[in-house]
């Protein structure tokens with residue numbers, strides 16, 4: 001069965017997109033090409049910016065080239081809008097490739113346009129049903145809200161990873177997300193929490209206390225930490241994953257640990 005993993009947290013800036021990109025690219029690098037689909041379900045289209053370039057994600061819409069918007073409104077099939085991204089190798093990682101189902105700012109309009117539609121929360125699930133057998137894993141980057149787009153992701157998914165930054169407020173937000181996941185599990189019994197993922201970790205007391213609290217609340221479901229590193233932001237800005245940007249750094253090693261652990265939990 002294809003693993004369909006939503007990267008979700010209604011809070012913005014916790015590292016969702018960074019984790020979605022690096023888990024998807026890392027998976028493609030470790031397991032070989034043609035196994036991974038990255039679905040960008042955030043109108044901010046940051047994952048699309050990295051995979052396909054800023055002009056595609058933020059520039060004018062290209063005629064005849066679809067995005068998730070058309071798929072959710074049933075104007076295109078997922079297979080019509082998916083693009084393949086070639087990923088350059090280096091001395092540590094071989095050349096590979098992954099597929100992306102892109103977003104664009106226009107995706108923001110889908111939320112309002114789906115409002116009156118029957119089964120509006122199931123559009124992504126239905127669209128992925130036609131292509132999911134082509135992949136080993138589908139990673140969905142969610143927007144920072146619990147609106148229709150995130151609901152589509154959580155109903156399409158069979159797993160969820162929750163990135164959490166250090167602090168007390170993120171933990172309060174997790175309780176809320178947890179109760180949302182609980183509600184979704186009543187209609188999508190397949191949905192499992194694969195793990196919470198401590199991001200932007202540093203040596204502060206707050207970061208340590210956050211990890212301890214996560215271990216208390218989620219037991220074994222805490223994934224290896226991702227440290228706070230300037231290079232992680234720089235890689236995003238350069239349009240690269242951390243494995244391509246700084247293959248020998250501790251950030252790449254940390255994300256490789258995360259990817260191996262997520263693969264192992266399947």
Ligand SMILES: Nc1ncnc2c1ncn2[C@@H]1O[C@H](COP(=O)(O)OP(=O)(O)O)[C@@H](O)[C@H]1O
Nearest residue numbers: 012013014015016017018200227228229232233
């Ligand atoms: N581990 C990290 N260390 C340093 N900066 C990070 C890290 N993870 C994310 N960032 C930066 O923090 C900002 C928010 O991250 P992002 O992944 O876009 O979060 P979200 O998708 O949850 O809004 C981005 O500018 C990103 O480059």
Ligand SMILES: [Mg+2]
Nearest residue numbers: 016017042046
């Ligand atoms: Mg994001």
